[in-house]
Amino acid sequence: MGEGGCDSLERVGNIPPLDYWIFSTPHAEGPMDLSSIFGANGSLILDLGAGEGSFIIDYAIKNPQACLFAIEKKISRVRKIASKARRLNLKNLRVIHCCWEQFLLRHCMPSSIDEIHILFPDPWPKRRHHKRRSIKAPVVQAIADVLKPNGICRLLTDNREYFVWSEKLFHLSGYFEEKPLALPSEYPESLFQKRFKERGILCYQALWIKKTAL
Ligand SMILES: C[S@@+](CC[C@H](N)C(=O)[O-])C[C@H]1O[C@@H](n2cnc3c(N)ncnc32)[C@H](O)[C@@H]1O
Numbered sequence: 180m181g182e183g184g185c186d187s188l189e190r191v192g193n194i195p196p197l198d199y200w201i202f203s204t205p206h207a208e209g210p211m212d213l214s215s216i217f218g219a220n221g222s223l224i225l226d227l228g229a230g231e232g233s234f235i236i237d238y239a240i241k242n243p244q245a246c247l248f249a250i251e252k253k254i255s256r257v258r259k260i261a262s263k264a265r266r267l268n269l270k271n272l273r274v275i276h277c278c279w280e281q282f283l284l285r286h287c288m289p290s291s292i293d294e295i296h297i298l299f300p301d302p303w304p305k306r307r308h309h310k311r312r313s314i315k316a317p318v319v320q321a322i323a324d325v326l327k328p329n330g331i332c333r334l335l336t337d338n339r340e341y342f343v344w345s346e347k348l349f350h351l352s353g354y355f356e357e358k359p360l361a362l363p364s365e366y367p368e369s370l371f372q373k374r375f376k377e378r379g380i381l382c383y384q385a386l387w388i389k390k391t392a393l
Pocket residue numbers: 227228229230231250251252253256277278279280297298299300301313369370371372
């Protein structure tokens with residue numbers, strides 16, 4: 180796997196058999212009807228870069244009517260989330276092994292998603308690495324495209340410079356209103372959030388709501 184790149188399920192040896200929880204994106208390009216995967220009409224919620232899944236597992240337990248997807252590029256973490264979901268028999272959560280930017284750009288239907296959570300995206304703090312950041316103008320455009328009107332995108336990070344960079348991109352896109360959201364919020368904590376809290380490190384959170392009319 181290239182730095183900042185993604186494994187593909189086909190290339191990774193010793194992959195687990197695909198089961199209820201690990202869902203592979205189709206080989207064909209094109210949007211997927213995510214609701215039909217669950218056969219349910221609950222709100223569609225995405226956790227982009229889900230890590231080992233603390234946030235999304237808790238969210239799934241507390242919101243049994245919602246349909247949740249954890250998107251994660253590292254196969255070891257995909258397996259970890261899936262095995263927790265399997266142990267808890269969580270039927271409202273699936274894990275997708277994919278780069279989340281590609282998932283939004285290729286596989287989500289327009290105006291279909293209720294909530295997007297981006298928790299502690301890799302900050303790539305050095306200026307020469309900024310191009311590797313996931314949050315960039317075309318990706319903010321993709322977020323605007325896939326969210327329903329009034330759908331939300333939440334960002335949480337410990338990196339103030341990446342936070343300001345992201346705020347600027349969301350603002351410039353013209354698609355969103357920003358709602359201040361103090362910490363702690365009503366959402367379950369992610370593993371990184373817990374770690375930073377324990378170490379007394381300040382984190383920054385924003386919630387952008389997709390405008391109903393431009
Ligand atoms: C810093 S960790 C945060 C994990 C989790 N969100 C949390 O708050 O505990 C970032 C995670 O995002 C994943 N990741 C980074 N870039 C990604 C991408 N483009 N697509 C999918 N996952 C990505 C990494 O593999 C890692 O698990």
